Amino acid sequence: MEETAAIASGLVADDPSSGDREAPVIVAVDHVNKIYSDGTHALKDVSLAVRDKEIVAVIGPSGCGKSTLLRAIAGLTSPTDGVCRVADGVQPAFVFQQPTLLPWRTAERNAELLLRLSGVPRAESRRRAHEAMTLVNLAGFEKAYPRALSGGMRMRLSLARSLAMKPDLFLLDEPFSALDEITRKTLNDELARIWFHQPFTAILVTHNLYEAIFLASRVVVMSARPGRIQTEIAVTLPYPRNSDVRLTSEYVSFVEQLSIELERAAA
Amino acid sequence: MATTANPAPATPARGGRIPRGANPSLGRRIVRFWPAGLAVLLFVGLWAVLADTVFAGKSYLLPGPLLVVQTGWEIRDSVLLSARTTLVSALIGYAVSIVGGMLFAMIMAESKAMERSLYPWAVILQVTPIIAIAPIIIIWFGFNSTSIVIISAAIAFFPILNNTHLGLVSTDRNQVELFRLQHVGWLATFWHLRLPAAIPSIIAGLRVSAGLAVTGTILGEFVIGTAGSYGGLGVRIIMAEAVLNTPQLYAYVLATTLLGLTFFAIVSYLGYRLLRDWHESARKEVAD
Ligand SMILES: Nc1ncnc2c1ncn2[C@@H]1O[C@H](COP(=O)(O)OP(=O)(O)OP(=O)(O)O)[C@@H](O)[C@H]1O
């Protein structure tokens, strides 16, 4: 296992772990620094390349710049120097750390929001919204307003809103952190299943080691103050991954390895 | 809260259904409204007792509630006609203040430069007593109902401007970014995000201004008078005072109060209808 814990400092395009070396790079983060106007050095010399259909997990202590990294990739904030590029024609779907629902819209109208805004006809939007809500286990709550949903349900709705878009690139900022363990596992399984049948590229920010190992093909470990990439772990578990994977000894040892790296990053 | 003393079981919400607390039973209505009803009864009772004791035989100082209602009934034609005049002016003044207030609020919300140059003037308008600039308004527009409407609109203007502006600039940052990521245009963002997000705040402004529009109309009628049509309640109040007919004076004041209350109640109800499904301010305290 040691050799897989390759330290990744430069561009990771030729990283041995990515399943398909030839796949096009969808996201390229190149020597990015981000210093906020109040002087906070949120990202320091961060480089990362994410290839097509890859799920890369980003893990690290609170405040190490994970959200900042995602926001820079989405173009919501510009790096102080360095560049973030997303391949042409790729429209990222962002799932925020907070549900960010529109409280005056019912659940189904929230789920179809992005589709409607991008001009998809009403009937098709509605159909895809319902599909996505079923995927995240929210069928039956179409007419409920967000205030009548629990925190976890709101987060699932927020996820459904992005799923309905069937985007090529998912930027997920701790989408499952507000969920209970069982729902989280169910959604992890669900996401792994969706990915296997209809692969997408994703960057998943998480605080959960198990989730990172289960979903990702690579895990990037960040350390804080200033936020930088400490190390990277290639998760060579086979696909398709379902809940049985969690019982294998490989899975457990990946989790242990990540745990050790994370402790080093926090130190 | 008084209602907690008598907790009514909430209707259980089934999967996805929202408890609305619609059609509360008569009993529950009584539970909800008895504190307000009791306060009104106490007030009227105290008024009646005072009029019958301390002010006995001095109805020119304080006529009792019964006398006021009787007088009001006797002059009901005049009350209704003058109330109608006041109502029309107040409605037009209110409409003008809504259109003007929201328009300026939108302009200010769009551009910081506009905000910096316009907001001080709005504040100046707000802090200058309208009664002091009423003569200027009259010089410009004459002794007519236009001036009355303008005075009413000027008084109702600021809360609408201020609250609409506050609502429009307080849109949640993540929500704005959600729209930005989708490359949504200005108009669609305004229509689907910024305006609905501002509605609770706009309604707060509309509620304050509803009463102010009536107050402003009465003020205008005080200063301007009959202005061609049948004189409004403000005119009647001045005339009743001039002849020291206190019971009539009270009857017209009562009518004014009722008019203002009705205005406020209608706006509040419409606002509640808009918000009840999704906004925290419109949660039913008993039903939930
Ligand atoms: N708009 C901002 N202005 C100034 N500083 C900011 C801003 N946003 C984030 N920061 C700072 O940048 C650092 C990284 O923040 P970021 O939100 O990216 O952390 P994070 O890794 O996502 O943390 P968490 O796991 O708690 O979500 C923090 O120290 C934070 O205080």
Ligand SMILES: [Mg+2]
């Ligand atoms: Mg974060």
